[in-house]
Amino acid sequence: MSEYVQTPEEEGGNTxxxxxxxxxxxxxxxxxxxxxxxxxxxxxxxxxxxxSNLRRRSRxxxxxxxxxxxxxxxxxxxxxLALILFYVIYQGAxxxxxxxxxxxxxxxxxSGGGMGNAIAGSLILIGIAAVIxxxxxxxxxxxxxxxxxxxxxxIVRLLSDTLSGVPSIIVGVFVYTLLVLTFxxxxxxxxxxxxxxxxxxxxxxxxxDMMRMVPDTLREASLALGxxxxxxxxxxxxxxxxxxxxxxxxxxxxxxxxxxxxxxxxALSSRTWPMGLDKPVASLPVQIYTYAISPFxxxxxxxxxxxxxxxxxxxxxxxxxxxxxxxxxxxxx
Amino acid sequence: MPHLxxxxxxxxxxITKTKSITANLRRSLHRGIRPGRGRLGDSLFAAAAxxxxxxxxxxxxxxxxxxxxxxxxxxxxxGAGFVxxxxxxxxxxxxxxxxxxxxxxxxxxxxxxxxxxxxLGIAIYLSQFAPSWLRSPLGLVVELLAAIPSVVYGLWxxxxxxxxxxxxxxPFISGHLGGIPVFRGPVYGVGLFAASVxxxxxxxxxxxxxxxxxxxxVSRDQKEAAQALGATxxxxxxxxxxxxxxxxxxxAVILGxxxxxxxxxxxxxxxxxxxxxxxxxxxxxxxxASVIASEFxxxxxxRHMAALIEMALILLVITLALNLLARLLVQKTGxxxxxxxxxx
Amino acid sequence: xxxxxxxxxxxxxxxxxxxxxxxxxEIPANKVTAIIGPSGCGKSTFLRCLNRMHELVPGAKIxxxxxxxxKNIYGPGMDATEVRxxxxxxxxxxxxxxxxxxxxxxxxxxxxxxxxxxxxxxxEIVEHSLRLAALWDEVKNKxxxxxGGLSGGQQQRLCIARALAVQPDIILMDEPCSALDPASTxxxxxxxxxxxxxxxxxxxxxxxQQAARVSDSTGxxxxxxxxxxxxxxxxxxxxxxxxxxxxxxxxxxxxxRFG
Numbered sequence: 041m042s043e044y045v046q047t048p049e050e051e052g053g054n055t056x057x058x059x060x061x062x063x064x065x066x067x068x069x070x071x072x073x074x075x076x077x078x079x080x081x082x083x084x085x086x087x088x089x090x091x092s093n094l095r096r097r098s099r100x101x102x103x104x105x106x107x108x109x110x111x112x113x114x115x116x117x118x119x120x121l122a123l124i125l126f127y128v129i130y131q132g133a134x135x136x137x138x139x140x141x142x143x144x145x146x147x148x149x150x151s152g153g154g155m156g157n158a159i160a161g162s163l164i165l166i167g168i169a170a171v172i173x174x175x176x177x178x179x180x181x182x183x184x185x186x187x188x189x190x191x192x193x194x195i196v197r198l199l200s201d202t203l204s205g206v207p208s209i210i211v212g213v214f215v216y217t218l219l220v221l222t223f224x225x226x227x228x229x230x231x232x233x234x235x236x237x238x239x240x241x242x243x244x245x246x247x248x249d250m251m252r253m254v255p256d257t258l259r260e261a262s263l264a265l266g267x268x269x270x271x272x273x274x275x276x277x278x279x280x281x282x283x284x285x286x287x288x289x290x291x292x293x294x295x296x297x298x299x300x301x302x303x304x305x306x307a308l309s310s311r312t313w314p315m316g317l318d319k320p321v322a323s324l325p326v327q328i329y330t331y332a333i334s335p336f337x338x339x340x341x342x343x344x345x346x347x348x349x350x351x352x353x354x355x356x357x358x359x360x361x362x363x364x365x366x367x368x369x370x371x372x373x
Numbered sequence: 374m375p376h377l378x379x380x381x382x383x384x385x386x387x388i389t390k391t392k393s394i395t396a397n398l399r400r401s402l403h404r405g406i407r408p409g410r411g412r413l414g415d416s417l418f419a420a421a422a423x424x425x426x427x428x429x430x431x432x433x434x435x436x437x438x439x440x441x442x443x444x445x446x447x448x449x450x451x452g453a454g455f456v457x458x459x460x461x462x463x464x465x466x467x468x469x470x471x472x473x474x475x476x477x478x479x480x481x482x483x484x485x486x487x488x489x490x491x492x493l494g495i496a497i498y499l500s501q502f503a504p505s506w507l508r509s510p511l512g513l514v515v516e517l518l519a520a521i522p523s524v525v526y527g528l529w530x531x532x533x534x535x536x537x538x539x540x541x542x543x544p545f546i547s548g549h550l551g552g553i554p555v556f557r558g559p560v561y562g563v564g565l566f567a568a569s570v571x572x573x574x575x576x577x578x579x580x581x582x583x584x585x586x587x588x589x590x591v592s593r594d595q596k597e598a599a600q601a602l603g604a605t606x607x608x609x610x611x612x613x614x615x616x617x618x619x620x621x622x623x624x625a626v627i628l629g630x631x632x633x634x635x636x637x638x639x640x641x642x643x644x645x646x647x648x649x650x651x652x653x654x655x656x657x658x659x660x661x662a663s664v665i666a667s668e669f670x671x672x673x674x675x676r677h678m679a680a681l682i683e684m685a686l687i688l689l690v691i692t693l694a695l696n697l698l699a700r701l702l703v704q705k706t707g708x709x710x711x712x713x714x715x716x717x
Numbered sequence: 718x719x720x721x722x723x724x725x726x727x728x729x730x731x732x733x734x735x736x737x738x739x740x741x742x743e744i745p746a747n748k749v750t751a752i753i754g755p756s757g758c759g760k761s762t763f764l765r766c767l768n769r770m771h772e773l774v775p776g777a778k779i780x781x782x783x784x785x786x787x788k789n790i791y792g793p794g795m796d797a798t799e800v801r802x803x804x805x806x807x808x809x810x811x812x813x814x815x816x817x818x819x820x821x822x823x824x825x826x827x828x829x830x831x832x833x834x835x836x837x838x839x840x841e842i843v844e845h846s847l848r849l850a851a852l853w854d855e856v857k858n859k860x861x862x863x864x865g866g867l868s869g870g871q872q873q874r875l876c877i878a879r880a881l882a883v884q885p886d887i888i889l890m891d892e893p894c895s896a897l898d899p900a901s902t903x904x905x906x907x908x909x910x911x912x913x914x915x916x917x918x919x920x921x922x923x924x925x926q927q928a929a930r931v932s933d934s935t936g937x938x939x940x941x942x943x944x945x946x947x948x949x950x951x952x953x954x955x956x957x958x959x960x961x962x963x964x965x966x967x968x969x970x971x972x973x974r975f976g
Contacts, residue, residue, distance in 0.1 A: 107607065113495050113498065114503075120518070123529070127532075199429055205693075207662055208635070214439055217682070258815075261808065263773065266803070271830075279814075297522075329527070350522055351525055
């Protein structure tokens with residue numbers, strides 16, 4: 041992979057170059073280039089390729105200004121991130137304690153209580169989603185990478201990219217019509233299925249990408265030993281690509297761990313400990329939402345504490361996956 | 374090659390031993406192998422992989438079908454008038470989607486207005502200007518914005534952002550530009566504008582990451598050609614990078630729009646949840662995703678639910694179309710950039 | 718004796734490009750057969766047709782017969798997996814499985830081709846194979862280290878051991894020494910010389926001295942012009958090919974007067 045690293049050059053240092061070489065591919069760029077050509081007229085006085093110092097300086101200033109604006113955009117984007125992290129930690133840490141993690145919510149007016157059931161519920165939902173989404177996604181990715189059927193692959197790839205753009209609340213509505221209406225029951229299973237569907241595209245596409253990075257020489261080595269194709273794929277290709285696939289799975293889990301909308305009317309919520317996979321179950325994001333829009337100060341504090349737990353969970357999963365991937369790749373080399 | 378022959382003769386004795394071992398192993402190994410076993414495993418595995426891939430197609434089809442089926446009562450009751458009616462009256466069973474469509478579209482467009490310039494600045498900085506050691510850590514930090522759950526944005530929005538906007542920014546704008554209708558009227562903090570600001574923050578990572586990727590793919594030759602003409606770094610970006618990356622950037626913006634249209638929790642918590650169309654962007658409004666989020670679980674009446682599902686269907690169709698369009702554009706840039714690279 | 722192969726009118730192509738045309742040879746059991754020729758003459762393709770590896774390339778086509786101990790490997794009811802289990806292959810570039818240890822690399826074939834086996838038996842096969850490949854003494858203390866950590870020559874001998882462990886009748890070697898230094902090459906040639914007691918070996922090489930050193934019979938392949946398919950110009954005992962070839966082209970190539 042060629043990472044283009046721009047060499048720092050003295051800006052404008054070569055504007056005096058006497059005969060610019062032809063710019064072969066720049067025809068489409070002419071429009072953009074033309075933008076400043078008319079302005080050039082009065083300044084070029086001396087020769088065709090010479091510019092006055094003033095003109096050159098103004099071009100350089102403009103370039104510096106653009107550079108600064110772009111850098112400023114990057115800084116501006118970081119302000120909300122810093123603010124959100126600050127508030128979540130500052131407000132959340134105040135309300136977070138051991139009993140918050142382990143106890144049931146208390147009724148309004150009673151102090152204490154926590155989100156133990158919601159944390160347990162979230163883990164259950166993520167577990168169900170993984171049981172559904174990982175095998176389904178890995179198999180679909182395997183098909184895309186190992187069994188080349190161009191037309192089907194094209195459609196599957198396009199649709200799985202499209203599926204990743206479907207709003208998560210619509211996946212919730214879909215699972216509601218599919219499972220909740222059919223079984224007349226909000227349930228942990230329904231919530232898990234919705235989250236599993238949301239994982240699918242990420243898992244399938246990373247699996248495909250990672251398996252494509254496995255060199256064909258390893259497949260040949262395995263097939264030449266008389267190892268059947270399916271065992272070549274499961275034991276050699278998937279094993280070699282395993283670190284990358286794991287990263288994709290962890291990223292997908294990080295994404296669904298914070299999902300609220302698809303759970304609102306599938307897993308619903310609950311103020312008790314999980315009572316079974318066919319019963320409604322509380323989850324951390326839904327609990328945060330309920331508490332955040334409530335009128336009670338004590339609940340707002342709990343919502344912040346819950347957010348801190350949720351953000352830590354999500355960040356650990358996504359940063360952890362990147363570090364893990366880096367290590368795994370080093371080993372493979 | 375007499376010396377080699379001599380060598381191998383010298384080693385003859387241990388080899389005769391290995392010969393019998395090999396023969397024995399061969400016999401015992403090949404006995405355990407039943408022909409055709411691999412073939413059955415191969416067919417089963419290939420079938421499973423095929424079913425999983427085809428399952429994604431089936432899943433999408435089923436999703437569209439299920440929503441259409443459940444939306445039928447509303448389609449039959451309201452017809453095309455559904456999207457133009459502004460009435461939302463669960464008590465009398467009368468439903469129109471216009472206020473929600475309005476809120477969804479306006480909040481998303483406002484978000485784009487704020488997010489696109491910033492995202493492009495980030496993309497240009499991270500792909501062209503930033504020192505190389507800074508690129509990947511900065512990129513990672515911007516991506517972290519995408520990792521924060523929507524509900525946490527909402528919580529922060531309610532308790533930090535909306536009060537701030539309501540006390541400082543909105544009165545300021547309203548005070549100076551109050552002559553323009555969109556900035557007129559009371560300010561509450563919570564409302565269309567607050568939702569748009571949070572949406573903008575949330576779509577910055579999407580737009581900047583994809584634009585950055587397409588800008589990075591622009592061939593080096595093009596840039597060097599521009600530099601050789603004496604272009605300043607900014608002129609190089611304008612001449613050689615942006616024109617070639619344009620379809621990819623448009624694709625990125627469309628993907629960002631798709632995300633904004635469907636974003637639920639943060640909007641639900643900030644938009645004010647009032648099904649009215651107001652001239653002012655500071656007034657409360659409602660969006661498709663947020664009305665589904667707030668009313669769906671409590672619906673008891675069939676037509677009400679059908680109306681909500683019909684809106685879900687409208688949102689699904691719009692986001693599907695936008696995503697297909699965006700993917701095709703991003704793919705096109707990819708092939709264009711590689712074509713330009715292949716040409717000497 | 719097992720491990721006897723004959724090809725008749727074997728032709729192979731990739732899409733529209735024909736790679737080899739009408740190759741008919743008889744490869745004797747428990748001998749080393751070398752295939753030589755300039756690059757692009759189809760010698761690797763020929764080799765890959767002998768254990769049905771050629772068909773893995775998209776658009777590959779094959780006609781003619783390859784008869785292995787009386788069975789046409791392209792005949793109806795023949796399973797490519799079965800063929801490859803009996804006819805192993807060592808590749809140009811050493812390609813041990815990167816995330817498997819030395820021991821796992823060698824045992825990969827027997828572990829993954831079905832059939833249950835005791836741990837002791839696996840260990841015995843691993844040791845036996847590593848000894849045959851002359852690698853045992855160098856790796857016996859690092860059997861559980863990754864196979865990718867060995868030197869290039871050791872990796873290639875590991876690949877040979879891996880191919881030996883499934884107890885094939887025939888081993889195909891596709892320029893096994895081209896990526897190695899002379900000392901490693903020497904070790905592999907010694908190994909080949911030992912192996913022919915138990916295995917039939919077909920080795921493709923661009924190195925004529927190597928062919929002369931290790932083989933009993935030699936085939937010379939040549940594509941007359943760019944884009945022409947490769948043909949087997951001459952095939953016979955190594956001594957004869959290198960001292961008094963029948964064909965002018967062979968002599969030109971052997972004496973270095975070629976191209």
